[in-house]
Amino acid sequence: MPGKIKIHSVLLFVTLIYGANYTVAKFVMPEYLEPFGFIVFRIILGTLLFWIFSAVTGADKIKSRKDFGLLFLCGLFGVAANQLLFFKGLSLTNPINGSVIMTTSPIMVMIVAYALGKEGITVKKIIGVLIGALGAYLLLTKDGVSLSEGTFLGDLLILLNGSSYAVYLVLVKPLMAKYKAITVIKWVFLFGGIIAFPFGISELSAVDWASIPVSIWFCIAYVILAATFLVYLLNVWSLKFVNSSLVGSYIYLQPVFATLVAVAFRDDQLDVFTVLYSMVIMLGVYLVSQK
Template identity: 90%
Template sequence: MPGKITIHSTLLFVTLIYGFNYTVAKFVMPAYLEPFGFIVFRIASATLLFWLLSSITGTDKIKSRKDFGLLFLCGLFGVATNQLLFFKGLSLTNPINGSVIMTTSPIMVMIVAYALGKESITVKKSIGFFIGAVGAYLLLTKDGVSLSKGTFLGDLLILINGSSYAVYLVLVKPLMAKYKSITVIKWVFLFGGIIAFPFGISELSTVNWTIIPVTIWLYIGFVIIAATFLVYLLNVWTLKFVNSSLVGSYIYLQPVFATLVAVAFRGDQLDVLTILYSLVIMLGVYLVSQK
C-alpha cells in the first residue's frame, strides 16, 4: 500500500486539475467551441480513451439487461446531462461561482439517496441542508435574478448539473460493486455520448478547426486528458486505499484552487460577499457530510 503522503498528494493533484479546469475551459468557450459542441468532442474523445484502456487491462461482461439499463441512466445523469449543463453554465458564469456551487454536490447526493430510500436524514444533516441551501440562494441571487444578464442562469445550470451528478453517484454505486471500474465507466461514457450527440453535433459541425491556435489545442487536450480521463483514473486508484468520504472531502479545496487560478490568469475579481456566501455553503456541506 502506498504511503499517506502519496495518496494525499494524488488527491491534491486531482483537485488542482479540477481547479484549473474551470478557467481553462472558459478560454476555449465560446471563442472557439460552443459549450455543447465542446462537450460532444470531450465525451467522444474520453470514451475512445476508456475503451482503448479497457482493451489493454481487460474488462467484464455485463450480466443482465437491468445492468445495461442502469448504465444507460448513469450515462444520462452522470455524463450527458451533467456535462452539458456544466459547460453551458460555466460559459454563462465565472470560474469562482461555478466551483463554489459545485461544492453543494454532497447535499444533492443526500437528497437523492434519501428519495431513493438509500439513506436516512438526521437532524444534523437537515440543519446542514438548510444552511447550504441558504448559502447557495444568496450566491445565486447576489447579482439579482435575471436570465439575460449577470451570472444567475449560469450558476443555476451548474446547480442543476450538481443535482444530476448526485443522481449518478447513487445509481452507479451497485454497478461499481459488481464490475471493474473501467467496465462501468466505458459503458457510462458510451451511453452518455450517444445521448449528448444530438444536442452538440450542430455546434461541433460549425467549428472552424483551422483557426484554432496551438495554445487553445493544448487547453482542449487538458480538458480531455487531464480533467476527464486522468482524474477519473486517479480517483479510482485512491479509492482502493481510502474511503470515499476522504476523497469527497477534497471538493472543499476546489473553490480555493479555482479562485487562485481565475484571479491569476483571467483577472477575475473576488468580492467579500462571494467569500461570505461560500463559507456558508461549505459549513452546510460539512454538516451534511458528517456521519
C-alpha cells in the same frame, strides 16, 4: 485495499485537476468552441480513450440487463446531463462562481442517497442542507435574478449540473462493487455520448478548426486528458473503497484551487460577498459530511 493516505491523495489530485478546469475550459468557450459542441468533442475522445485503455488492461463482461440499464442512467446523469449543464453554465458565469456553486454537490449526494435508501439522515445533516441551500441562494441572487444578464442563469445551470452528478455518484456505487473501474466508465461514457450527441453535433460541425491557436489546443487537451480521462477514472476507482458522500465532499476544496487559478490567469476579481456566501455553503457541506 489501498491505504487511506493513497485514497485521499488521489481524491485531492482529482480536486486540483478539476479546480483548474474551470479556468482552462473558459479560455476555449465560446470563442473557439460553443459549449455543447465542446462537450460532444470531449465525450467522443474520452470514450475512445476509455475503450482503448480497457482493451489494453482488460475489462469485465456486463452480467445482466439490469446492470446495462443502470449504466445507461449513469451515462445520462454522470456524463450527458452533467457535462452539458456544466459547460453551458460555465460559458455564462465565471470560474469562481461556478466552482463555489458546485460545492453544493455533497448536499445533493446526501439527499439522493437518502431518497434511494442508500444512506441515513440526521438532524445535523438537515441543518447542513438548510445552511448550504441558504448560501447557494445568496450567491445565486448576489447580482440579481435575470435570465439575460449577469451570472444567474449560468450559476443555476451549474447548480443543476451538481445535482445531476450527485445522482450519478449514488447510482454508480453498486456497479463499482461488481466490476472494474474501467469497465464501468467506458460504458458510462458510451451511453452518455449517445445521449449528448444530438445536442452538440450542430455546434461541433460549425467549428473553424484551422483558426484554433496552439495555446487553445493545449487547453482542449487538458480538458480531455486530465479533466475527463484521469478525473473520471480516478473517481470511480476511489468509489470502490469509500462511500459516495466522501468522494462528493472533496468538491468543496475546488473553489480554493479554482479561485487561485482564475485570479492568476484571468484577472478575475474575488469580492467579499462571494467569500462570505462561500463560507456559508461550506459550513452546510461540513455538517452534511459529518457522521
